[in-house]
Amino acid sequence: MAGLYFHIPYCTQRCVYCDFYFVTTRKVHTPFVQAIRNEIEGYATEYANYEPIGTLYFGGGTPSLLLPEELESILSTVHEHFDTSQVEEVTFEVNPEDASLEYLRDIKSLGVDRLSIGIQSFFDDDLTFLGRCHDSKSAQNAIKNSEKAGFEKRSIDLIFGLPDQTENQWAMNLELACEMDIPHISTYGLTIEEKTPLWKQVQLGNVIPVDEETHSELFQMAMDTLQKSEYEHYEISSFARRGYRSVHNHRYWSHVNYIGFGPSAHSFWWRGLPARRWSNVRNLNRYQAFLGDHVRPIDEQENLSLDALAREYIMLRLRTSEGLDLKILEERYGVDLLTCKIDELALLESSEFILTIRNQKVILSDLGKTICNSVTQRLLPD
Ligand code: SF4
Numbered sequence: 001m002a003g004l005y006f007h008i009p010y011c012t013q014r015c016v017y018c019d020f021y022f023v024t025t026r027k028v029h030t031p032f033v034q035a036i037r038n039e040i041e042g043y044a045t046e047y048a049n050y051e052p053i054g055t056l057y058f059g060g061g062t063p064s065l066l067l068p069e070e071l072e073s074i075l076s077t078v079h080e081h082f083d084t085s086q087v088e089e090v091t092f093e094v095n096p097e098d099a100s101l102e103y104l105r106d107i108k109s110l111g112v113d114r115l116s117i118g119i120q121s122f123f124d125d126d127l128t129f130l131g132r133c134h135d136s137k138s139a140q141n142a143i144k145n146s147e148k149a150g151f152e153k154r155s156i157d158l159i160f161g162l163p164d165q166t167e168n169q170w171a172m173n174l175e176l177a178c179e180m181d182i183p184h185i186s187t188y189g190l191t192i193e194e195k196t197p198l199w200k201q202v203q204l205g206n207v208i209p210v211d212e213e214t215h216s217e218l219f220q221m222a223m224d225t226l227q228k229s230e231y232e233h234y235e236i237s238s239f240a241r242r243g244y245r246s247v248h249n250h251r252y253w254s255h256v257n258y259i260g261f262g263p264s265a266h267s268f269w270w271r272g273l274p275a276r277r278w279s280n281v282r283n284l285n286r287y288q289a290f291l292g293d294h295v296r297p298i299d300e301q302e303n304l305s306l307d308a309l310a311r312e313y314i315m316l317r318l319r320t321s322e323g324l325d326l327k328i329l330e331e332r333y334g335v336d337l338l339t340c341k342i343d344e345l346a347l348l349e350s351s352e353f354i355l356t357i358r359n360q361k362v363i364l365s366d367l368g369k370t371i372c373n374s375v376t377q378r379l380l381p382d
Contacts, residue, residue, distance in 0.1 A: 001054030
């Protein structure tokens with residue numbers, strides 16, 4: 001079953017670390033909603049007959065800046081043109097400042113059944129540094145409202161590794177999340193993305209990023225705290241209580257097909273070789289203009305060979321707790337890692353970065369997870 005992703009390109013203000021595509025200027029969303037509906041209809045004519053839809057995901061930007069009636073209009077177009085009879089999960093990203101009880105009840109009544117709340121931190125000084133619109137109180141209120149509105153599947157994002165964030169603050173963020181009994185937590189180390197306001201401050205020497213060792217220690221703290229509180233660490237950035245893993249993301253890590261709608265959205269489709277990946281233009285006006293003429297707003301596309309897919313599969317699977325299935329890698333992607341990387345596998349195992357299970361699976365140890373990218377690089381076929 002395929003996934004559908006919707007990029008809602010609006011934000012109230014710019015967070016200093018963010019390099020996603022968004023605009024902060026529009027109050028009227030009507031042309032965008034019409035454009036995304038055209039895009040949905042256009043793709044449905046080519047793709048809807050191949051597979052039913054398994055998951056929907058609204059990200060951004062800030063989906064919670066959509067009015068309920070705008071969301072309804074997008075969803076009704078999806079239901080009209082795709083087979084949504086088997087949808088298992090509809091995730092919607094919400095920023096705390098938008099998460100009134102009334103709004104959350106409205107979107108629930110439209111079929112949203114999983115919330116991803118952009119908390120980032122429960123400390124006001126962290127939130128101010130990050131340029132977030134909300135404060136600690138509204139973060140906690142958003143969580144309470146999500147519970148009152150009847151959302152069982154709730155996730156929050158938390159960021160670590162801010163220059164002035166103390167270890168104690170990070171520990172308290174994690175403890176508070178556990179106390180509030182949030183079933184899914186995503187943790188991200190702050191990264192300095194090029195051309196963001198934060199990157200500029202780093203270039204000017206006004207902000208000193210934390211070093212890699214501190215990042216690893218804070219990440220280790222997250223693993224220790226959350227695993228003690230019975231969260232499964234099922235992907236590098238994702239922790240879930242039993243039964244609360246993200247279905248949409250889980251499928252993405254298994255090379256399931258998905259179509260992305262909205263400016264800057266990415267799509268992946270694999271039905272015979274080569275597989276295709278494409279991305280939309282990162283400009284709302286151009287996106288709307290293309291779709292006004294019923295033209296696909298594609299900016300870049302690439303064909304992926306089996307070798308490229310194999311490398312990607314290794315990268316994606318090593319991030320997961322199920323690990324890299326060597327049999328699938330050989331049968332589906334034609335790569336026999338036990339032959340081509342036998343020395344690296346032995347070395348990584350003896351250094352306790354990975355576990356290999358009966359020569360069938362490679363799984364990162366907690367130590368390996370702290371240097372996931374470098375372990376992955378060592379296992380990619382030449
Ligand atoms: S709200 Fe999200 S998408 Fe918008 S600027 Fe902040 S981090 Fe980026």
